Amino acid sequence: MNYLGFPILVCAYLTSVSTHEVDTYDFLMPNVWPHRDELYLCSPIRISPRNNYYIVGFQPNATMHTAHHMLLYGCSEPGTDDPVWSCGEMQSNEVDDQYNTASPCREGSQIVYAWARDAPSLELPKDVGFLIGKDSSIKYLVLQIHYMHKFPENKRDNSGVFIKYTKEPMRRQAGVILLGTGGAIPPNKVEHMETACTMREDKVIHPFAFRTHTHALGTAVSGYAVRQEPSGDVWQLIGKKNPQLPQMFYPVADTTPVRQGDVLAARCTMNNTNSFTVKIGATNKDEMCNFYLMYWVENSSPLDQKYCFSAGPPYYYWSRAPQNFNRIPDLEASTL
Structure with missing residues (x-):
């Protein structure tokens, strides 16, 4: 599996929100093929262990006609080392002939973000961010997408989420239960x-x-x-x-x-x-x-x-x- 260093492959723009400089990371499925109905696929990125980062916003890049829902997990360890795998939470024992099967996280599972039904972008309140990286238990982010319907053989998908983050320390950490x-x-x-x-x-x-x-x-x-x-x-x-x-x-x-x-x-x-x-x-x-x-x-x-x-x-x-x-x-x- 080829993990991505979070601060290295930033392929979007630099902007300014509040007093913090904010980068955007394009976390997208790597042209996957949903080859059957009701397929859950996961893809990871590795966060650089040398620095702390704070996620301050999420911009979905998906439609409900393609994706039933998306979840963004924070993990201590991802479910597998593969770049993409089948990860239906209630289908972990299922054999898939296209992708290996594992849970989204092997260790330290927590949900950071969720999306469905064409929900719009989310920006966190001022001075609030999800801590990831060096001093966080979140060492990896895993994108999970539930595809309701099989895609044609010649069609691939790169749905996902644009993650807005900053290196500026924040006194207010975000969490989800x-x-x-x-x-x-x-x-x-x-x-x-x-x-x-x-x-x-x-x-x-x-x-x-x-x-x-x-x-x-x-x-x-x-x-x-x-x-x-x-x-x-x-x-x-x-x-x-x-x-x-x-x-x-x-x-x-x-x-x-x-x-x-x-x-x-x-x-x-x-x-x-x-x-x-x-x-x-x-x-x-x-x-x-x-x-x-x-x-x-x-x-x-x-x-x-x-x-x-x-x-x-x-x-x-x-x-x-x-x-x-x-x-x-x-x-x-x-x-x-």
């Missing part, structure tokens, strides 16, 4: 897919953006910070959106910091009008329930916890969670 579920949605039923995790780390996170993701059955996805006080739970809405809209990162509804002991919770409302059960899975015929929270921390490192998943229905609901929730905002969490 992904809330999601497993589970299944029974036929002809509206189902709630829910998850919740208590913040155990002694850190203060400042939410600034959120993103929702389901497939066709999602009607509303909502995320909350829950403060469990003696007088009763306080449910602070972080964000809520119709997942059939462009799946971009939207500004949060409430920027109140989230602290140790608070709970992060998310719900996806699913309407299954089919005569069959739909399960969580990797293909477009399956479903997903994801709520991405993007935040910053001041003069600290992001949360060690990168994911918060539950088993989903019929095994897990907020009403049965170990936090013993009360004042659950059932109507608000499920309607737009």
